[in-house]
Amino acid sequence: MNLPLASSAPGSATLPASSTAAMVASTLRLLRFLLRNPMTFAGLIVVATLMLVAVFAPWIAGHDPLLQNLAGALQAPSGAHWFGTDEYGRDVFARLVYGSRITLYIVLLVTVIVGPIGLLVGTVSGYFGGWVDSLFMRITDIFISFPSLVLALAFIAALGPGLEHAVIAIALTAWPPIARLARAETLPLRNADFVVAVQLQGASSTRIILRHIIPMCLSSVIIRLTMNMASIILTAAALGFLGLGAQAPLPEWGAMISTGRRYMLESWWLVAAPGAAIMLVSLAFNLLGDGLRDVLDPRSQS
Amino acid sequence: MSMIEIAGLNLSFGTGAALNAVLHDVDLRVAEGEAFGLVGESGSGKTTVLRCLAGQYQHWSGQLRVAGQAVTRKLPLNHYRTVQMVFQDPYASLHPRYTIDAALQEPLRIHGIDGRAQKVSEILRKVGLNDSFRFRYPHQLSGGQRQRVAIARALILRPRVLLLDEPTSALDVSVQAEILNLLADLRRQEGLTYLMVTHDLAVVAHLCDRLAVMQQGRVVETLDSHLLASDGATHAYTRLLVQASRDIQRIPIAV
Numbered sequence: 001m002n003l004p005l006a007s008s009a010p011g012s013a014t015l016p017a018s019s020t021a022a023m024v025a026s027t028l029r030l031l032r033f034l035l036r037n038p039m040t041f042a043g044l045i046v047v048a049t050l051m052l053v054a055v056f057a058p059w060i061a062g063h064d065p066l067l068q069n070l071a072g073a074l075q076a077p078s079g080a081h082w083f084g085t086d087e088y089g090r091d092v093f094a095r096l097v098y099g100s101r102i103t104l105y106i107v108l109l110v111t112v113i114v115g116p117i118g119l120l121v122g123t124v125s126g127y128f129g130g131w132v133d134s135l136f137m138r139i140t141d142i143f144i145s146f147p148s149l150v151l152a153l154a155f156i157a158a159l160g161p162g163l164e165h166a167v168i169a170i171a172l173t174a175w176p177p178i179a180r181l182a183r184a185e186t187l188p189l190r191n192a193d194f195v196v197a198v199q200l201q202g203a204s205s206t207r208i209i210l211r212h213i214i215p216m217c218l219s220s221v222i223i224r225l226t227m228n229m230a231s232i233i234l235t236a237a238a239l240g241f242l243g244l245g246a247q248a249p250l251p252e253w254g255a256m257i258s259t260g261r262r263y264m265l266e267s268w269w270l271v272a273a274p275g276a277a278i279m280l281v282s283l284a285f286n287l288l289g290d291g292l293r294d295v296l297d298p299r300s301q302s
Numbered sequence: 303m304s305m306i307e308i309a310g311l312n313l314s315f316g317t318g319a320a321l322n323a324v325l326h327d328v329d330l331r332v333a334e335g336e337a338f339g340l341v342g343e344s345g346s347g348k349t350t351v352l353r354c355l356a357g358q359y360q361h362w363s364g365q366l367r368v369a370g371q372a373v374t375r376k377l378p379l380n381h382y383r384t385v386q387m388v389f390q391d392p393y394a395s396l397h398p399r400y401t402i403d404a405a406l407q408e409p410l411r412i413h414g415i416d417g418r419a420q421k422v423s424e425i426l427r428k429v430g431l432n433d434s435f436r437f438r439y440p441h442q443l444s445g446g447q448r449q450r451v452a453i454a455r456a457l458i459l460r461p462r463v464l465l466l467d468e469p470t471s472a473l474d475v476s477v478q479a480e481i482l483n484l485l486a487d488l489r490r491q492e493g494l495t496y497l498m499v500t501h502d503l504a505v506v507a508h509l510c511d512r513l514a515v516m517q518q519g520r521v522v523e524t525l526d527s528h529l530l531a532s533d534g535a536t537h538a539y540t541r542l543l544v545q546a547s548r549d550i551q552r553i554p555i556a557v
Contacts, residue, residue, distance in 0.1 A: 202382035
């Protein structure tokens with residue numbers, strides 16, 4: 001009377017035999033979609049290049065980024081110094097290459113801090129609602145109502161300048177949008193049948209949030225985080241430019257522009273090279289985020 | 303012994319001027335091993351009764367007992383092993399990011415039950431599926447297959463009572479019959495007690511022994527389901543429902 005229905009299953013070309021096989025298949029599908037769009041592909045290439053450059057900086061740079069040579073200061077780009085030298089005779093290309101480490105360090109650290117905090121605050125307040133929601137969202141409102149650079153400046157003014165403090169200051173201003181997004185994603189899930197079903201299996205709220213709600217919010221949060229990386233880079237550069245981020249002699253891109261602007265009129269490469277790097281990398285993160293949205297966002301899929 | 307006892311169940315939402323009473327003094331008794339239907343128009347409170355029993359709403363007043371145990375505000379874990387629920391829409395009741403295997407293992411994990419892989423395999427066979435479905439995602443299954451998975455998920459904790467919230471109304475007519483037959487078979491094999499909410503009097507006549515008719519949060523009549531066919535209903539509203547159901551069935555022939 002109840003026959004097995006294996007033969008009539010839709011899309012049964014390949015049958016995954018284990019949960020890892022099923023996961024690998026869906027990851028591959030994601031990657032294929034990602035590579036289909038040329039803009040996303042370009043973004044991915046630039047971000048991948050940035051990572052490779054950061055990892056292999058000593059082999060790529062060719063010069064010591066901190067080595068001063070006052071006799072060779074402010075040289076124009078040439079075969080020996082691809083992007084010229086700065087006011088202390090340091091190789092700009094080497095400084096750019098080593099600067100990619102600082103940029104990545106800031107971006108990754110901020111993302112790692114902001115992602116979990118935003119997700120947790122958002123899903124908890126969305127899931128429980130009521131006074132928990134009011135409390136968390138008012139705190140979020142307070143943080144969101146400050147202009148982010150001003151809040152970061154205030155924080156650094158209190159703690160003193162430095163790379164770590166810049167990271168914390170940026171993180172402080174970057175989590176509220178993530179929390180709001182996660183909350184908005186959680187609200188319709190709270191009464192979804194599949195969440196009610198696990199509630200009726202006796203699952204604890206912690207389990208429901210961690211295992212059933214967060215996976216559903218994850219894709220839009222990842223998209224948002226990737227887009228955010230562009231603005232993190234810009235904020236970090238702005239803090240560096242204002243002298244509040246990475247301190248000399250660290251080759252931070254924003255700080256490089258800041259010191260280079262004094263010689264900008266005669267030595268354009270001092271500002272153009274790090275400026276182009278900042279623009280390229282933040283553009284790449286934006287493109288990657290756009291592509292991820294096309295792939296991950298269920299609403300944009302047919 | 304009554305498996306489900308509901309006495310004087312009242313439930314309302316909102317307070318003050320916005321107070322909206324949903325259930326008024328609902329009384330029901332369902333014997334062990336019985337299939338009991340709950341019918342009525344949309345908004346009559348059928349599903350709400352199920353959700354009170356399942357433990358989703360806590361602010362009701364009255365007496366609820368399942369398998370001799372009072373349903374309390376804070377439910378012990380074993381309540382969920384006694385009562386499970388199957389939802390109306392099989393497209394919404396399975397987590398889209400988890401494979402069938404993970405969805406079926408989840409209740410076992412929550413209750414700390416071992417031998418999960420084997421139990422999943424067993425329960426899939428019991429609902430007419432097999433191991434080739436285990437590592438697929440819900441979107442790779444048809445509506446009927448998903449509803450089978452949802453039934454499997456409800457049964458994997460070996461409950462004694464199954465609450466069915468219109469389990470066939472989102473399915474094709476041919477698949478509806480398959481699922482109803484599956485439910486009938488499972489009840490016989492496992493000695494389950496069913497409390498089923500539905501619009502469809504034909505489904506009640508097919509699967510249920512007795513039924514209650516609800517209107518605006520009240521039970522207006524409780525009767526044996528074979529009385530539906532033989533015009534044995536006494537309450538005017540029940541007779542109206544029966545007549546409406548017959549009219550609908552006549553329409554395709556008239557056209």
